[in-house]
Ligand SMILES: Nc1nc2c(ncn2[C@@H]2O[C@H](COP(=O)(O)OP(=O)(O)OP(=O)(O)O)[C@@H](O)[C@H]2O)c(=O)[nH]1
């Protein structure tokens with residue numbers, strides 16, 4: 001069997017993780033895993049971890065590490081035959097250590113995007129809450145203004161995408177991400193990409209992955225649903 005490939009994408013809110021993950025999944029056929037999707041699916045399915053996670057999200061808090069790991073790691077253990085790319089996890093050093101003990105990562109992509117760029121993008125970001133689909137009124141607008149392309153349902157803006165909340169979110173990201181980035185740097189698997197436009201960063205990520213991902217592992221192009 002071809003060697004499997006496991007990667008994580010990190011970056012501050014609005015850095016383009018979701019957008020780039022989608023491109024990577026499309027181009028290289030990795031399964032795209034999103035911690036936010038896992039959380040939403042568990043809430044919808046009323047699992048024990050989902051019920052617990054909901055109590056934090058409703059208060060605008062991150063889900064505690066032990067709940068996140070309980071929710072995610074068993075799913076990763078089921079993916080022994082898949083290559084995947086994870087977005088949204090790990091978000092703390094404790095999560096990174098838990099992930100370490102479950103699998104060996106091949107690569108970590110870290111996005112380094114200037115604050116002004118993040119602020120502009122997020123103030124223009126609209127979301128379809130049920131699916132997590134993301135639009136940007138300039139960069140990738142919906143076909144019909146204010147409506148999700150697939151369901152036709154209304155799009156909303158997150159309160160925490162507003163500039164006053166963003167400063168605190170970015171500061172928090174820097175604080176918690178630093179030790180994780182240092183850990184991956186010390187393992188020699190960290191690749192950092194800097195810039196203000198996804199379309200200019202993408203060719204570099206694309207060529208890096210072309211050298212790393214064996215073509216035979218490019219088999220699964222879907223998001224993985226809950227069992
Ligand atoms: N103008 C512009 N917008 C972009 C670019 N790349 C991504 N976006 C938009 O910026 C917003 C943030 O991108 P996402 O892919 O959602 O970023 P993220 O890192 O997943 O964000 P979080 O989910 O908050 O962590 C979205 O509205 C994207 O459509 C770009 O190069 N230029």
Ligand SMILES: Nc1ncnc2c1ncn2[C@H]1C[C@H](O)[C@@H](COP(=O)(O)OP(=O)(O)O)O1
Pocket residue numbers: 013035036037039057061062063064068088089090091092095132
């Ligand atoms: N690694 C993680 N640790 C703690 N909470 C997490 C998490 N990943 C996701 N969550 C929780 C808190 C988030 O507000 C929620 C939705 O995640 P998300 O889709 O990545 O959204 P956001 O980018 O708005 O934070 O799920």
